[in-house]
Amino acid sequence: MTHNLIRKLLIIGLCSLFSAAATAQTFIFTAIPDEDETKLVERFRGIADYLSEELDADVKYIPVKSYAAAVSAFRNNQVQLAWFGGLSGVQARSLVPGSQAIAQGTEDQAFYVYFIAHESTGLDRQDSLPEDVRGKTFTFGSKGSTSGRLIPEYHIRETFGEAPEDVFSRVGYSGNHTRTLRLVESGTYEVGAMNFAVWEKELENGNIDTDAVKVIWKTPGFPNYQWSIRGDVDENYGEGFTGRVREALLSLDDPELLESFPRSDFIPASNDDYEPIRKVAKEIGIID
Amino acid sequence: MAGFDLSGLTASFGGERVIGPLTLKVKEGDQVALVGKSGAGKSTLIRLIHQRVDGQSSLVPQELGLVNALPVFHNVFMGQLDKHATWYNTVTLVRPFKQDRKQVLELLDALRMSEKLWIPTASLSGGQRQRVAIARALYRNAPVLLADEPISALDGPMAHHVMQLLRDRFKTSVIALHDVEMAMKYCNRIVGIQNGQVALDEPTDQLAAADIMSLY
Amino acid sequence: MLSYPTVRTSLIFLAIALVGLLFADIAITANNPWRDLGNFFLGVLTPNFFSSEGLLTALLRTVAFAFVGVTVGGVCGFFLALVYRFLPVRVFCAFIRAIHELFWALIFLQFFGFHPLTGVLAIAIPYSGIFAKVYSEILEEADPEPGRLLPPGTGTIAAFLYTRIPDCWVQLRTYTAYRLECGLRSSAILGFVGLPTLGFYLETSFSQGMYSDAGAMLILFYVLIATIPLWVRPKLLPVYIVGAPFFLGDGLPIVWGNVERFFTEDIVPSPLRDGEGLAGLLPWLNELMIEQALPGIWNTVVLTQIALVATGILTLLAFPLISNHFGGPIRRTSGHIFLVIARSTPEYILAYILLQLWGPSMLPAVVALALHNGGIIGHLIGRQTNTIRLRSDAPKGFNRYSWELVPRIYRSFLAFLFYRWEIIMRETAILGILGIYTLGFYVDSAIQSIRFDQAMVLILITAMLNIGVDILGRYIRRKLALQTMPTC
Numbered sequence: 005m006t007h008n009l010i011r012k013l014l015i016i017g018l019c020s021l022f023s024a025a026a027t028a029q030t031f032i033f034t035a036i037p038d039e040d041e042t043k044l045v046e047r048f049r050g051i052a053d054y055l056s057e058e059l060d061a062d063v064k065y066i067p068v069k070s071y072a073a074a075v076s077a078f079r080n081n082q083v084q085l086a087w088f089g090g091l092s093g094v095q096a097r098s099l100v101p102g103s104q105a106i107a108q109g110t111e112d113q114a115f116y117v118y119f120i121a122h123e124s125t126g127l128d129r130q131d132s133l134p135e136d137v138r139g140k141t142f143t144f145g146s147k148g149s150t151s152g153r154l155i156p157e158y159h160i161r162e163t164f165g166e167a168p169e170d171v172f173s174r175v176g177y178s179g180n181h182t183r184t185l186r187l188v189e190s191g192t193y194e195v196g197a198m199n200f201a202v203w204e205k206e207l208e209n210g211n212i213d214t215d216a217v218k219v220i221w222k223t224p225g226f227p228n229y230q231w232s233i234r235g236d237v238d239e240n241y242g243e244g245f246t247g248r249v250r251e252a253l254l255s256l257d258d259p260e261l262l263e264s265f266p267r268s269d270f271i272p273a274s275n276d277d278y279e280p281i282r283k284v285a286k287e288i289g290i291i292d
Numbered sequence: 293m294a295g296f297d298l299s300g301l302t303a304s305f306g307g308e309r310v311i312g313p314l315t316l317k318v319k320e321g322d323q324v325a326l327v328g329k330s331g332a333g334k335s336t337l338i339r340l341i342h343q344r345v346d347g348q349s350s351l352v353p354q355e356l357g358l359v360n361a362l363p364v365f366h367n368v369f370m371g372q373l374d375k376h377a378t379w380y381n382t383v384t385l386v387r388p389f390k391q392d393r394k395q396v397l398e399l400l401d402a403l404r405m406s407e408k409l410w411i412p413t414a415s416l417s418g419g420q421r422q423r424v425a426i427a428r429a430l431y432r433n434a435p436v437l438l439a440d441e442p443i444s445a446l447d448g449p450m451a452h453h454v455m456q457l458l459r460d461r462f463k464t465s466v467i468a469l470h471d472v473e474m475a476m477k478y479c480n481r482i483v484g485i486q487n488g489q490v491a492l493d494e495p496t497d498q499l500a501a502a503d504i505m506s507l508y
Numbered sequence: 509m510l511s512y513p514t515v516r517t518s519l520i521f522l523a524i525a526l527v528g529l530l531f532a533d534i535a536i537t538a539n540n541p542w543r544d545l546g547n548f549f550l551g552v553l554t555p556n557f558f559s560s561e562g563l564l565t566a567l568l569r570t571v572a573f574a575f576v577g578v579t580v581g582g583v584c585g586f587f588l589a590l591v592y593r594f595l596p597v598r599v600f601c602a603f604i605r606a607i608h609e610l611f612w613a614l615i616f617l618q619f620f621g622f623h624p625l626t627g628v629l630a631i632a633i634p635y636s637g638i639f640a641k642v643y644s645e646i647l648e649e650a651d652p653e654p655g656r657l658l659p660p661g662t663g664t665i666a667a668f669l670y671t672r673i674p675d676c677w678v679q680l681r682t683y684t685a686y687r688l689e690c691g692l693r694s695s696a697i698l699g700f701v702g703l704p705t706l707g708f709y710l711e712t713s714f715s716q717g718m719y720s721d722a723g724a725m726l727i728l729f730y731v732l733i734a735t736i737p738l739w740v741r742p743k744l745l746p747v748y749i750v751g752a753p754f755f756l757g758d759g760l761p762i763v764w765g766n767v768e769r770f771f772t773e774d775i776v777p778s779p780l781r782d783g784e785g786l787a788g789l790l791p792w793l794n795e796l797m798i799e800q801a802l803p804g805i806w807n808t809v810v811l812t813q814i815a816l817v818a819t820g821i822l823t824l825l826a827f828p829l830i831s832n833h834f835g836g837p838i839r840r841t842s843g844h845i846f847l848v849i850a851r852s853t854p855e856y857i858l859a860y861i862l863l864q865l866w867g868p869s870m871l872p873a874v875v876a877l878a879l880h881n882g883g884i885i886g887h888l889i890g891r892q893t894n895t896i897r898l899r900s901d902a903p904k905g906f907n908r909y910s911w912e913l914v915p916r917i918y919r920s921f922l923a924f925l926f927y928r929w930e931i932i933m934r935e936t937a938i939l940g941i942l943g944i945y946t947l948g949f950y951v952d953s954a955i956q957s958i959r960f961d962q963a964m965v966l967i968l969i970t971a972m973l974n975i976g977v978d979i980l981g982r983y984i985r986r987k988l989a990l991q992t993m994p995t996c
Contacts, residue, residue: 032760040715040716041712041715042712042716043715057829066622066760068622068702069700069701069702069711070701070706070956071956072956072957072958073617073701073702074746075958076617076618076621076958077622077760079766080619080621080763080766081763081766082621082622082760082761082763083760095957095958099958101558120541133550141537145954147952147953147956147957148956148957168604174533174537174868176868176943177943179715180715182716182717186717187867190538190539190544191538191539191540192537192538192539192867192868193537193867229548266985291957291958292778296795303567310794346660347659347660348660351657353653353748355653356653357653357654357656357657358654359649359651359654359670359671359674360651360674360675361675361677361678362670362674366670366674369884370654370657370658370670370671371660372659373658373659373663373666373667373670374658374659374660374662374663375659376666377663377666378663378666381663381665381666381669381670382665382669385669385670388557428657434659452538
């Protein structure tokens with residue numbers, strides 16, 4: 005009797021191990037972890053609820069711990085939709101034939117990076133990257149970030165003609181933009197580069213000690229975040245699904261949800277919009 | 293095979309010869325006592341014979357060779373592992389069969405320790421452990437008994453009881469003993485070992501204790 | 509004193525570490541490290557157990573992954589142990605255990621994604637290698653005599669079951685239970701790369717400065733480990749083993765095409781993939797070696813040597829804390845608590861915490877490695893001193909420490925230290941993921957830029973380095989005739 009039960013349990017256990025969640029056609033999406041996770045989970049659970057309703061389908065958000073994990077999940081078809089940065093989007097779409105960028109925030113057409121500095125450096129805001137940052141300690145955001153890594157590295161190389169490791173006395177990767185802000189604010193690093201939208205939002209919410217940290221340079225604009233979707237979604241979720249997802253995103257007008265990004269609204273995007281990012285990444289050697 | 297005829301028995305330890313070359317012929321019905329000073333090579337000789345007869349013997353080595361973590365039953369049962377299929381032995385490890393339990397219990401009864409059947413051998417006294425090794429040899433039931441000081445840890449009456457039992461159960465045997473009186477009482481042939489050679493080999497009834505003492 | 513080989517060896521390693529310090533990047537870069545540390549301890553003292561809805565689930569998953577991983581690893585390791593005498597098996601086992609759980613997890617994440625199998629295999633594979641080695645050592649020490657006495661014709665399996673297993677049973681059980689504790693630690697840190705265990709939430713709350721939440725998780729983790737003897741009972745084990753697979757969570761479904769792609773495309777060096785052939789391979793390897801592997805190896809070795817000596821020093825300072833030969837019961841109790849916390853906290857978590865508080869450099873890594881490993885060895889040595897009987901007129905205080913105890917435990921102290929040398933190096937490499945420039949940093953960078961071919965070469969190099977140190981450590985232990993029981 006007991007043996008029978010144990011055997012049954014074992015079989016069920018093994019089956020569930022190998023076929024877990026393969027049942028329902030849940031539409032799953034993820035997002036690059038560019039900010040504090042609590043905020044991301046709150047924001048994207050809202051998006052999941054919104055999409056569920058609009059698409060009349062089961063939509064789920066899963067948080068990941070790294071940019072690469074987001075790209076891999078998209079590539080491996082474990083998520084079908086993702087909120088990528090410029091660079092991660094380019095990487096992901098090059099790995100998944102037929103995938104496309106479908107929507108971006110209005111702000112993402114011309115996105116900016118802020119170079120920020122701790123007050124002890126005595127640096128002030130300038131129109132170009134200050135020469136004085138040489139020899140300071142410096143932190144990027146995540147290794148795979150566009151505004152936390154790619155664009156700042158590009159400008160550092162442009163300005164100094166050297167790799168960041170040779171320009172600064174210490175180079176680190178904080179992990180995300182919120183942490184870059186906190187690390188420079190506390191003086192752990194003297195200089196950092198971060199997403200301007202995160203800075204503005206934190207500033208607005210009164211979360212920045214402006215006596216301790218200030219913006220020293222704003223980069224020229226570049227295309228950034230976008231929603232990317234896999235090419236085989238129509239095949240697996242029904243004809244015209246991609247179009248419906250795009251429509252749903254473009255018609256998102258819940259001010260609270262938009263504010264959480266923060267974006268004023270979403271507009272159509274295409275793969276070609278991100279060609280400049282691809283070129284820069286190739287130039288720096290981040291992609292082959 | 294009941295008796296054996298072994299020649300050219302030799303053993304060396306650290307480059308030095310401790311036994312032989314010697315020849316030992318044992319006929320069926322010979323109950324041989326190996327006597328001699330400690331260090332004369334009795335244990336080595338027992339071991340050599342065990343190798344030469346290809347394990348076709350019940351062996352009681354001096355160090356007993358018990359699996360301490362197993363109960364008495366299993367240590368005795370190991371004497372007949374070759375008689376059963378692997379599955380049978382494996383099941384026995386977890387839950388012994390009735391007929392085996394009965395047989396082993398009878399043996400232990402004869403050795404006056406039946407109450408210890410399920411006790412791990414690690415928790416037994418020296419004398420009890422020695423009797424478990426003897427029980428295993430009895431259970432093995434080979435045509436020849438090879439025993440190395442099988443009663444060294446037993447008290448007087450028990451020693452006599454065990455020697456009697458061994459004499460009754462094994463028609464042919466080679467037993468190393470340091471107790472000359474025991475040797476004379478329970479064996480029909482005495483082989484004396486001195487410096488790795490046979491120094492004496494006579495039927496018991498033609499010997500007196502004094503003849504043997506010359507070996508010591 | 510210098511004529512003692514143990515003393516000479518110690519001094520050589522001390523000298524190497526001191527030279528290493530000249531090259532190492534040791535600094536506290538945070539502006540206010542003590543305030544942050546204070547905030548952290550305040551958080552631990554004011555734990556918030558109700559912060560995250562997922563906390564209990566995470567705890568459950570941590571236990572489930574540990575059980576399934578250790579069980580699978582134990583079974584495979586046992587069978588490998590039976591054929592461990594064959595050289596190819598030994599090499600294979602050395603190789604799979606030279607790669608850290610987190611590296612395995614990072615590899616499986618690329619094709620199994622967030623499926624429970626990723627976490628299970630990440631624990632099971634390196635543990636199989638370790639189990640195989642230790643089990644075979646234990647089995648070899650079984651008394652051979654009963655086996656020789658078996659009647660000829662006894663089946664191999666029956667002989668094994670009757671004469672080997674019972675003799676080793678207690679040791680096998682003790683070691684397996686001990687590994688389960690290690691498995692809980694491994695399982696917890698898998699969360700740092702995204703699996704649904706404790707590390708996932710710990711990382712989240714820590715990086716956001718929510719120290720009370722992080723404190724609660726750490727406390728729960730300590731309680732979980734400290735109460736193992738209470739809830740891991742032989743009778744309950746089958747229940748846990750059968751039940752654990754149900755609590756791994758669903759994760760995301762495996763797409764098998766990804767597995768094939770990973771092995772046939774992703775990890776093929778890019779020059780070969782792009783058809784440049786062998787001519788392109790050499791420059792590719794050359795660049796990888798010079799720009800990533802060599803700096804990574806250098807930093808890994810330097811950090812390992814410093815951490816090894818720091819561990820040794822901390823051990824010698826810490827063992828009196830729990831030794832019966834010093835102090836009263838209050839001191840010993842607090843000493844026990846300190847050592848339990850030090851050794852229960854995975855070095856990865858310790859390093860993560862200290863990095864957050866002190867800023868990036870090798871210092872947090874050294875302190876974390878020394879605390880964790882010193883905690884383990886200090887505990888073992890302290891216990892060992894309790895078996896030493898001192899004469900009743902033995903000296904007291906520091907003289908007792910330096911004349912009576914240290915000389916007696918020094919050899920086993922060195923044995924443990926050299927045994928853990930390879931483990932320290934494995935951890936050092938993995939700490940690179942946190943931003944210290946050891947091999948793990950370059951592996952992580954390669955994965956972050958979706959260059960699995962480079963990542964695999966770097967992981968292979970890391971494994972080779974570990975195997976090399978393992979061989980060297982064993983050589984030194986043999987030369988000095990040091991013996992020890994395995995630790996994890």
